[in-house]
Amino acid sequence: MREFAYQRAHDVPGAVALLGTVPDARFLGGGTNLVDLMKTGVERPALLVDVRQLPLGEIELTEDGGLRIGATVTNSDVAAHPEVRRRYPALAQAVLAGASGQLRNMATVGGNLLQRTRCGYFADPTHTSCNKRVPGSGCAAVRGEHHNHAILGASAHCVATHPSDMGVALAAFDAVVSFESADGQGELALSDFYLPVGETPHLETALPPGALITAVTLPPAPVAAASRYRKVRERASYAFAIGSLAAALDVRDGVVHEVRLAFGAVASRPWRAREAERVxxxxxxxxxxxxxxADAELAAAEPLPDNGYKVPLLHNLVVTVLTELAEEAAR
Structure with a gap:
């Protein structure tokens, strides 16, 4: 493990400025992903800038009826917040489906969005072929172990998936990410936050260099009150998804008035199923x-030899969860 310096930031501009003083610096929130990667040598920062004490730990109602969640709010606090449970229940369910209680007590909203893939080739530096870790080295997963890898939006350069449960629900509800950089404050819709894989899978987000996520805002969405998150995993306890769905449905007189759908564990980012919504x-x-x-959305899937099971899995998730929501609306 590389030796590193540590500094605690006391305000947001100061945190951004500190990060800019060292080329290989990283922000440290809960550390539940970063510290693991430092132990294995995948991440080798020269400086950690601790942002946990910044005034970014509140969940607040916005003037238009949405929610603003500070970047250092823990996953546990998101899941327990009464307004999250009432207005966006799928978000609370998604958070509770991810990791153990101990990890949720440490992990932060900002860090959750920035967590790295759990692809085994990325996480093990002894494997030389990983374009995320060593750009231009190739993607060993394409011909290797890929049963839990991407079926949508991948490329020959990377077939890894994004591991976030929270991000799937945020994608369904059109979340907006606020950040601060050396050039000032900015915002990115979550739909624009993650970059397409293309030929540069090591470039994962559209955040400016050195930017600090400060909040995630959920716009008002009445349909979200009737929402659900469903996760399928290989074991019941603390496993990453092999497929997941965040769904919200507004049915009036037997007709779909509004629907939100987002898939997890099928792409390098939370996958908003806009074609399915349109249909x-x-x-x-x-x-x-x-x-x-579901078939219309999954028509674009390009499964590898060992992950084709994800196509019927997602199909069945869509049918099952939307049927449940429709039946509840009819009661």
């Missing part, structure tokens, strides 16, 4: 319609 909106709220919408 469903204005149509009947039936199992047949839900199946057709």
């Amino acid at each position: 469903l909106t204005g149509g009947p709220a039936t199992a047949e319609a839900f199946a057709a919408a």
Whole structure:
């Protein structure tokens, strides 16, 4: 493990300035992903800038009826907050589906969005072929172990998936990421936050260099009150998803008035299922319609030899969860 310096930031501009003093510096929140990667040698920062004491730990109602979640709010506090549970229940469920209680007590919202892939080739520096870790070295997973890798939006340069459960729910609800950089404050819609894989999978987000995430804002979304997060994993306890779905549904007189769908564990970023939403909106709220919408979204899937099971898995998730939500709306 490389020796590193440590400094605690006392305000946001000071944190950004500190990070700019050392080329290989990193922000430290809960450290639940970064510290693990430092232990294995994947991450080798020369300086850690501790941001846990910054005034970014509140969840507040916005004037238009949304929620603003500070970047240092812990995952546990997100899941327990009454307004999150009432207005965006799928977000609370997604957080509770991820990791153990101990990890949720440490992990932060900002860090959750920036966590790195759990691809085994990325996490093990003894493997030389990983374009995320060593740009231009190749992607060993394409011909190696890839049963839990991407079926949507991947490329020959990387087939890793993003591990966040929280991010899937945030994607469904059009979250906006606020940040501060040396050039001032800025915002990115979550749909623009993660970069396409393309030929540069090591470039993961559109954040400016040295930027610090300060908050995530959820716009008002009445449909989100009738939402659900469903996660499928290989074991019941503390496992990453092999497929997941955040869904919200507004049905009126048997017709889909509004629907939100986002997939997890199928791409390098939380995958907003916009084609499925388009197919469903204005149509009947039936199992047949839900199946057709799932098929429309998954028509773009390009599974590898060992992860084709994710296509029927996601199909079944969409049909099952939307049917449950439709039946609840009809009661």
